[in-house]
Each structure stands twice: as structure tokens, then as C-alpha cells.
Amino acid sequence: MTPCPATSPSPPRERPQPPRYPRPPHARRIVLAVAVLAAGALAATTARGQEAATPPDGVDTALAYCTNLADEASDARFARKAQTLKVLEEEVEARLNALEEKRTEYQNWLERREEFLQRAQESLVSIYSGMRPDAASAQLAVMDEFTAAAIVAQLTPRNASSVLNEMETEKAARLATIMATLGRGKDGRGA
Template sequence: MTDVTTLTALKTLARKLALPMAGFVLMAIPGAFAEERPVIMTTKATADEIREFCTNIADAARDQRYLLQKQELENLQKDIDARIKTLETRRAEYEDWLNRRNNFLKTAEAGLVEIYRKMKPDAAAAQLAEINPEIASAIVMKLPPRQSSTILAEMPADKAALLTRLIAIAGDPNTSKAKDPS
């Protein structure tokens, strides 16, 4: 026999012996049968009545389920609306910051170009050769052509060639931003 079969057989035997033993024990206790408790019937419904009951409440249950889902969706929509509002606020702050930054850069750029415009070509060439080539080429492009050519002539040949290449690429409408000029 397997363990499950043995366990089932033992349970069956215990049930068969429990009722006679319980009756014997109850007879020995005085007043054991003095009070009878009423038997509570849970239902006398048939399977058809149960099916009919379930069918009758199905619409109400479905409506309740839809109501709960609707409330959950409304709560999710409120959460999404709050997040969108937060994002819009942050976007407006970022746009304000970006506008202030761009205005500052335009002012600084105009001042920087004016500084190089007033410098002697040999001094300007030495400084432009040391800074970022993209910034240097942007400054050279904004200077008058005669002054730009003098500054480029004063620079080391490799630096001047790099700046010239950057200026040429910047003016080419077919150039992608992804191309590396160096």
C-alpha cells in the first residue's frame, strides 16, 4: 500500500470507531442528552435555484466590477494629469533658463568678438590658436575678412588650416552635424 492509501484507510477506520465511542462516552456523562441544539440548515435550495440566483445577481456584480474599474481609471487619469502638469511646469522653467542662457551667450559672444576685433593680429592669433578650434573659428568668422585673414596668417599653419576647414564645413549646407572636422 502507498502512504496515501494507508492514510485514507486509517481515517476511514477512525471515523467508524469515533461514532460508537462518542455514543458510549456520552451515555457515561450524566445530562449529556438533556439539551438538544437545533440543527441549522444553511439552504434547501436546489441547483436550479442557485443557478437562477447567480444569474439574477450577475448584472449587479458586473456593474459593480465596472464601477470599480472606472474609479481606478479615474484615479490613474488624475495621477497622469498631475504628472503632466509637473512636466509642463518643468518644461516652462527649462525654456526660461534656456532663453536666459542664449541671451547671455549672444551678449558674451558679441563682446568677445569685439575684444578680438580690437586686438593686434599677432596677439589674437596666439590666443585663438590655444582655445577650442570651434570657438576660435566662430570668432574668426565674425571678424571682418581683412582682419580674419591677417589673424590666420599669423597662426601656425596646422591651426589655421583646422580653423579654415571648420569655417568651410560650417558654411556647407550639405554637411551633417555628426561629421567630425578634425
């Protein structure tokens, strides 16, 4: 009799195996070498631990030497930091001195400007503005240049140009230079 195909036993299924990569021929040697090195390191660590547990003679001397050396190293670090701070402090002091010099310079400039503006009193300006340009220029030409420049700066532009036109060219140029440099306000415009 022939067995029925539905009832016939099926062959056992095989499990799929993961792919196997071929091992290099020296893989076992490498694993063995790593194991030997690990065992040696473990033994050395254990031996060092035992040596530390039982200190040999003279350890107190070595410990004292290390402690003294640590203090000297700390002192050296402190000395380097103190030296760095001293250098930085000197730089700051130099910058402060330079700043103080600039402040003094600006203070002197401001005082000269104030003096320049005070020289030209309103009454004196009104006198020169009422004079003929040739007479005013003759008097201003023999006057101190700063005072003359202050008076001309206070005149109306029309009177100032007439007076400067009647003066010698060099004298008028010097007065105009003085007015341009000292007559500027804080915003860069004339006073």
C-alpha cells in the first residue's frame, strides 16, 4: 500500500544557521596572547598592592621628601603668580599714568579755550564792530594774535571778513588758523 501524501510524515526542518565567517589562522594565538597579558597585568597589580601594604624601610624619608617638595612646588607656583600679578599691576599703572597725562593735556586745552573766549568781551567786540574795517584791522594787527583772533571770532561774519580783508595776508591767515583750532566747541563746530 502507498502512504497517503497528506498523512505522510514530513522531513524535520533545519534551523537556519547564522553565516560563519572564516577565522584567520592566527586568531587563537591573538586571543591567547591577550589572555596572558591580562593575567600578567592582574598579577602585577596585586603584587604592587601587597608592596604598598607592607612599606619597606625608608618610606618615611621618601614621604617627607615628597611633602617638602610639594611645599616648594606650591611656593614656586605662588611666586610665579605673584610675579605675573606684579607685571600686570605695572602695566595698569603705566596705562593710568598715560590716561592722567591725557586728562591733564585736555584740561590745559580746555583752560586755553576758556581763556580765548574770555578775552573777547562783548563791549570790546561791539567797539570793533562799529569801527571802519581798515582802522580795526590796523589795531588788530599790532595786538596779541590770540586776543585779535578772539575778537574777530566774535564779530559778525560780514565785519570779520572786511577786517581780515584789510589785514596783511600772513597775519590774516595766522588769525584764521587760531580761530579754527581754538574756537571749536565740544561738538567740533565754532564756539
